[in-house]
Amino acid sequence: MATISSLGIGSGLDLGGLLDQLESAEREKLTPVLRQQQSYETKISAFGYLESALDKVKDAAEALSEAEDFAGVKTNLSGEALTITAGEETPVGNYEIEVTQRAKSYSIATQGIADKTEQLGGGTIGFTLGSGDTFSVTLDDADSSLEDLRDAINEADAGVVASIVNDGSGTPYRLVFSSADTGTEAAISAIDFGTGGFGDVLSLDSATEISAQNAELTVNGIAIQSQNNQVEDAIQGVTLNLEETGTATLEVTRDTAGIEKKLNTFVDTYNNLQELMSDLTGYDSASGSGGVLQGNATVRGVESRLRGLIGGSLDSDVFSSLADLGMTLELDGTLTLDEEKVEDLVANNLSDLSKLFAGVGDDSEDGFADRIESALSAMTEEDGLLENATSGLEASIESLDRRYESIESQIASTVARYRTQFSQLDSLIAQMNSTSSYLTQQFDALAAQLKQ
Structure with missing residues (x-):
């Protein structure tokens, strides 16, 4: 039987269009697979956002996990005789400095x-x-x-x-x-x-x-000599850079604003995390749709662990809970900060505040901030809670990729079979049409002879 290069030419039927429709119908089998893949990819992205938010809380806790984090100072220098560089170990105090001679080289x-x-x-x-x-x-x-x-x-x-x-x-x-x-x-x-x-x-x-x-100067009346014009430890933690002879006054005060900012940052990042988890797991009754990770066991585990840490009792003789620090845990899981109470604690009870967050001694897990940091690290580090969750989703996507390829192969085979059948049908109808035309001509010729 002769083959037809374009479907429908032999029969006059729209077999090409019909084949396209059949192929489109077959490809609908891929839609559930694509939808499931997209769902898993959306969940992986959601876990990425969650990990980023957890990292920010961890960083904020890390900024409160060392005693030095509560020893920050700020300086006020008057006079042009020198400039300074001060470290966090600089003691609070006032210093009168007189530079009588700068160091020179031979x-x-x-x-x-x-x-x-x-x-x-x-x-x-x-x-x-x-x-x-x-x-x-x-x-x-x-x-x-x-x-x-x-x-x-x-x-x-x-x-x-x-x-x-x-x-x-x-x-x-x-x-x-x-x-x-x-x-x-x-x-x-x-x-x-x-x-x-x-x-x-x-x-x-x-x-x-x-x-x-040599350089010669006095600090609060104490005579000091230095081989160079960069004088270290004349004041603990301070480097004096001698610019010219003259006097200067250095005032070193506790950087309470910096400590308050670190506490505020911790509360803000924690609240942002809670809001994100609420969006990912919540349900919108108006639209009837749930969050990407609604009901997810991993997120429930994160929420439970954090609530236990934030809402639990504190290992302190002074503070029983975060509420004693002016941090109130609300029903929605967020923290409300009483800034006036925090300012008062930083100004008048900094030592106990430092012990609570940073701990005492060399125990790296001693302070409240250390425990927060450690818990969040277990969630975000390699082979942690979030990576295990996303690894499972990635494995499911790979499985769906294989299923997609298998279905596509089946669709290709089915369409190829349809094309062969339609080609055969087209050829058969073309042959029948040709036979019909021949017979019609013969009958017409016979009828003409009979009339004669």
Whole structure:
């Protein structure tokens, strides 16, 4: 039987359209699979949002889990004699600072020579520093110019910096020796050019000598010396950067606002988490639809664990519950913060507050914030509660992918069978139409002969 390249040509029927309709009907079998996949993917995304919210609560708890988190300070510095850098261990107090002398480095130049590239005969130059350290550089005659000597000293990196200065005279090139650091210990106490070579050409110009000096200051009347202008631990936890001579006043106070902000951040992130879980698991009676994770056992476990921690009793001799801190647990699971009560506790009971959140001693699970952080880590870390939930969903999606491919293969086979059957039908009808036309012609011819 002859084959038809385009369905319907032989029969005149819309077999191509019919085949398309049949294929569309077959592909409806994929709709439940796609819908189920989309449902699982939506749940995975929801767990991603949940993990992000849990991480934010964990970070907020971590910011309250160390005693140092309650020791923050803020500083107020008046005067231009210095700038400061203060750490959290800086004690609260007022400090009167007077800078009477800044530290300087030692410097001296040689007498000038006419050509900085001329070979000077080589030799050894020795240096002695104020600390008692010594070093020397040796150059041979072929590489003994002023430039060579400068480079050799700098490459030694032993506490002396060399440079060449042009003073504009007839013998303009001078080699300047400077101590790499400020203070008397870093000063150059002796320079020996040796005999012959360098010793015959180079000599020091005492008029260019700049003596090293230490920084001198007083803090609340106590005299302090420093080898450099960055003075550490003259005040515990504070680095003083001396800018000029003069006076300055430093006021260090407890950063209560910073502590209050950390407590506020914890409450805000916790409430955001509760609102998210409510959206994911709630039911909207108006629309008749539930949240993506409504009834999910994993989310119920998270909610139960958090309510136990937040609503339970506290391991403290001072505070029995979070309500004593001005944090009231509402029926919907969120916390309401009494800011006035928190401000009063931070101002007047900071030590007990620190012990509650950060704990005492070296026990990493001692404080309330540590327990929150540990519980949330168990939920969000690798192989944790959320990863196990999403892994199950991902496995289900992979299974649906395989099912989808199998159904598509079945649909392709069914459509191919329909196409073969329709092609055969088309050919058969075309053949029948051809036979019918032939017979009609024959009958017409026979009828014409009979009439004659």
